[in-house]
Amino acid sequence: MAALLGEIGGNGRVVAFIDLGSNSLRLLVARITPAGVVRVLNEAKQMVRLGEGAFATHQLQPKAMERTMETLCSFADMCRGYGVEEYIAVATAASRDADNGEEFLDRVREKTGIDFEIISGKEEARLIWRGVASGWEQSSSLRLYLDIGGGSTEMAAASTNHAEELDSLKIGCVRLANMFPTGEKPVGSKVFENMKMYVRNAGVHAFRRMAKLNIPQLVASSGTAQNLAQITALLGHGSNAPDTPTVLSYRGLCRCVKELCSRSRAERAELPGLNLKRLDVIVPGAAILQTVLEEMNFDTAYITSRGLRDGMVHEYVERFCPGARAYTNKSIREKSVLRLGRSCRFEEAHSRHVCDLTFELFDSARAIGLHNQDEEVRELLGYAALLHDIGIFIAFSNHNAHSHYLVSNSELLGFGEREVRFMAALTFFHRAKPGKKYSIYTELDDRTKALVRVDSLFLTIAEALDKSHSGLVTSARFIRDKKTCVLEITCKGQAPVERSRLVRCEERLRKLCGEDMRIDFHEPAARVF
Numbered sequence: 335m336a337a338l339l340g341e342i343g344g345n346g347r348v349v350a351f352i353d354l355g356s357n358s359l360r361l362l363v364a365r366i367t368p369a370g371v372v373r374v375l376n377e378a379k380q381m382v383r384l385g386e387g388a389f390a391t392h393q394l395q396p397k398a399m400e401r402t403m404e405t406l407c408s409f410a411d412m413c414r415g416y417g418v419e420e421y422i423a424v425a426t427a428a429s430r431d432a433d434n435g436e437e438f439l440d441r442v443r444e445k446t447g448i449d450f451e452i453i454s455g456k457e458e459a460r461l462i463w464r465g466v467a468s469g470w471e472q473s474s475s476l477r478l479y480l481d482i483g484g485g486s487t488e489m490a491a492a493s494t495n496h497a498e499e500l501d502s503l504k505i506g507c508v509r510l511a512n513m514f515p516t517g518e519k520p521v522g523s524k525v526f527e528n529m530k531m532y533v534r535n536a537g538v539h540a541f542r543r544m545a546k547l548n549i550p551q552l553v554a555s556s557g558t559a560q561n562l563a564q565i566t567a568l569l570g571h572g573s574n575a576p577d578t579p580t581v582l583s584y585r586g587l588c589r590c591v592k593e594l595c596s597r598s599r600a601e602r603a604e605l606p607g608l609n610l611k612r613l614d615v616i617v618p619g620a621a622i623l624q625t626v627l628e629e630m631n632f633d634t635a636y637i638t639s640r641g642l643r644d645g646m647v648h649e650y651v652e653r654f655c656p657g658a659r660a661y662t663n664k665s666i667r668e669k670s671v672l673r674l675g676r677s678c679r680f681e682e683a684h685s686r687h688v689c690d691l692t693f694e695l696f697d698s699a700r701a702i703g704l705h706n707q708d709e710e711v712r713e714l715l716g717y718a719a720l721l722h723d724i725g726i727f728i729a730f731s732n733h734n735a736h737s738h739y740l741v742s743n744s745e746l747l748g749f750g751e752r753e754v755r756f757m758a759a760l761t762f763f764h765r766a767k768p769g770k771k772y773s774i775y776t777e778l779d780d781r782t783k784a785l786v787r788v789d790s791l792f793l794t795i796a797e798a799l800d801k802s803h804s805g806l807v808t809s810a811r812f813i814r815d816k817k818t819c820v821l822e823i824t825c826k827g828q829a830p831v832e833r834s835r836l837v838r839c840e841e842r843l844r845k846l847c848g849e850d851m852r853i854d855f856h857e858p859a860a861r862v863f
Contacts, residue, residue: 348375349650350418352409353643354450356385356428356484356508357615358557359402360643361409363416370655372647375416380405381611385428385485389509394432403442410446422646423450424750426458427485427506440779451750455502458642459488460666460747465645466555466638467494478549478630481641482556482622484508484615489540489626491547498547500747501540505533507558510618521595521617529621534629541629552632554582555641558612558619563637565607565616566590582635584627591620649748667748671717674744678727680720684803689719691796691810696789698811702819704846705788714753715789718760722793725761738762738774756782763790764797767842791842798835799823807832812847819847825857833857 346367353360361378382402387395413421429435430452439450453461463479470477472494479490485506491499514529534541563579566586594602594617603613612619627635653665675685696712699705718741725736741758749757759774759782768775768787775783799807809824821843823836833855844851 346371346373347420348416348418349420349422350409350413350416350448351643351646351650352421352423352448352450353641353646354384354402354406354423354425354429355642356388356426356486356506357381357383358484359384359405359409361412362643362647363413363418364647366651366655368655370651372651376412378409378412383484383508385506385508387512388428388432389485389512392431392433394428394434394438399438402438403445406442406446406448410448421448422650423448424458424461424642424646425450425452426642427455427483427504427509430454430751431485431504451752453750454745455486455488455504456500456745457747457749458483458486459490459500459502460497461645461649462488462555462642463490463492463497463500463645464648465642466553466640467492468648469640469644470494470553470638475551476547476549478544478552478632480552480554480556480559480623480626480635482507482554482558482619487537487622487626489544491544491549499540499543501544503537503540505536505622507612507615507619507622510621511615514618516599516614516617518599520598523595526591526595526617526621529618530625530628533622533625537625537629541626545630549630552627552630552635553638554623554635555638556619557609558616559623559635559637560639561607561609561612561616562587562590562620562623563635565594565605568607569593578637578639580637582637584624584633584635587620587624587627587635591617591624594620665748667713667717667746670745670747670749671720674740674746675721675724678724678740680724680727681803683805684800685720685723687800687805688722688793688796689716691799691807692716692719692792694809694811695792695795698813699792699846702812702814704812704819707785707788711785711789714757715760715792718757718764718789719793719796721757722761722764722797734762734765752779752782756785759786760790760793764793788846791839791846794842795821795836795839798839799829799832801835802829802831804829817850819851821847821851821853823853823855825855828857 346365348365351362359380359382363375365373365375382405384398384402386398425439443449462481466479474493476491476493476498481488483506485508487503487505489501490497510529514525563582566582567579569589603610693716696715721741722737724740725733728736738758738761741761746754762774763786768790770776799810806825806827806829807823808826811822813820813822
């Protein structure tokens with residue numbers, strides 16, 4: 335959860351966007367104005383191979399971590415030189431698959447101050463699509479957006495504004511190279527066909543779903559695709575080849591593969607256009623791209639340099655630049671939350687009322703100094719409030735545990751893993767006091783534990799104040815009466831159930847507000863007949 339610095343000032347804010355992939359580490363530093371104008375100050379890319387040796391062992395390897403840490407320290411120094419005010423940093427397949435991924439990112443945060451969010455494969459696919467589509471010709475028809483990473487391959491069947499299918503395959507050029515090492519000799523046709531067969535089997539369900547959509551165009555956005563296009567162009571046109579080819583034909587790719595596989599490692603290194611840092615992964619990358627083209631019946635791939643990092647920038651502008659924001663459309667985060675809630679047949683009116691009360695408690699508590707949490711935490715708390723009761727879909731008994739499970743294990747697009755974990759914890763603790771007896775609590779990092787202790791109380795109070803699901807409580811806010819903290823409750827009718835339920839929160843309220851706090855419960859007088 336990135337800490338936002340409030341509304342962007344008139345001169346803009348300097349923001350660093352970092353994408354830590356399994357193969358490459360990318361940085362973009364930009365000044366962003368309130369109107370959403372993005373001025374790039376610097377870009378950097380380093381192939382750190384974080385996923386090298388990690389996919390078979392489920393452990394990031396010491397040398398790979400050392401290379402990555404060294405580059406990140408360099409990036410952090412560069413960012414300080416530009417006066418970066420905020421980091422938006424995501425980590426993908428290598429970090430999310432490795433058992434020590436979070437531990438490594440904790441060390442990164444301690445040493446560099448950069449706080450990475452691990453994102454799911456589908457979220458990665460969605461951000462890549464947003465990044466590419468935002469710089470591509472507008473279209474209402476579907477395209478297949480493809481990105482071959484080091485540890486995974488992302489696919490999105492989408493128009494410019496709507497994604498029909500999002501998928502992430504556990505196939506990447508580094509992962510495949512670990513499984514099928516090419517060595518020093520030429521790559522035999524049988525080895526290459528075995529690579530393709532592995533890709534075909536791993537992606538069979540995704541390929542079938544996508545093929546049914548009859549997608550007319552494929553756009554490939556990875557460094558692997560760009561390098562293959564460059565090699566192919568030089569093979570076909572020599573020195574007259576374009577510097578940045580935008581089209582790669584299936585026939586051209588087959589010629590390129592034949593040339594790559596026929597050479598030893600040393601001879602491959604001499605091939606014009608080949609990025610030497612991709613020397614050991616270019617053949618596996620070609621196997622992935624060729625298989626996708628064959629399975630999806632494409633004879634051409636359009637090539638772009640845009641990708642995940644551009645999607646991060648695009649969504650940052652949408653979310654935090656009032657001058658550029660389109661207010662008519664719900665955000666992908668809200669759509670994703672509502673989709674989950676409705677699929678679980680949640681009681682939407684009750685959930686929205688609890689959300690409104692939670693926001694009023696959060697805002698008023700902040701106004702009188704009970705906490706200083708930012709707007710992004712507030713947003714996540716609101717989504718948790720909407721989803722707090724979805725566990726009833728499984729069973730009413732212990733439904734907070736069921737809510738936690740559903741939030742934790744659903745594909746909530748637009749959120750990082752830490753954000754999902756935070757929201758899931760809030761849904762659990764709306765019916766329980768956070769403490770060491772719950773592993774859900776003890777497994778959180780210290781900052782998130784502190785947030786959960788406070789924010790789960792706001793949600794617990796809000797839920798108690800609509801226990802009858804009647805909307806009787808119209809307002810709940812914290813105020814100061816001289817030095818005393820007061821929770822002021824306003825009702826439109828007699829609310830005995832809500833009053834009784836609120837008593838259960840008093841002990842936790844006194845810890846937040848002080849022993850001399852009080853509750854003022856304003857109900858209209860009972861009618862006498």
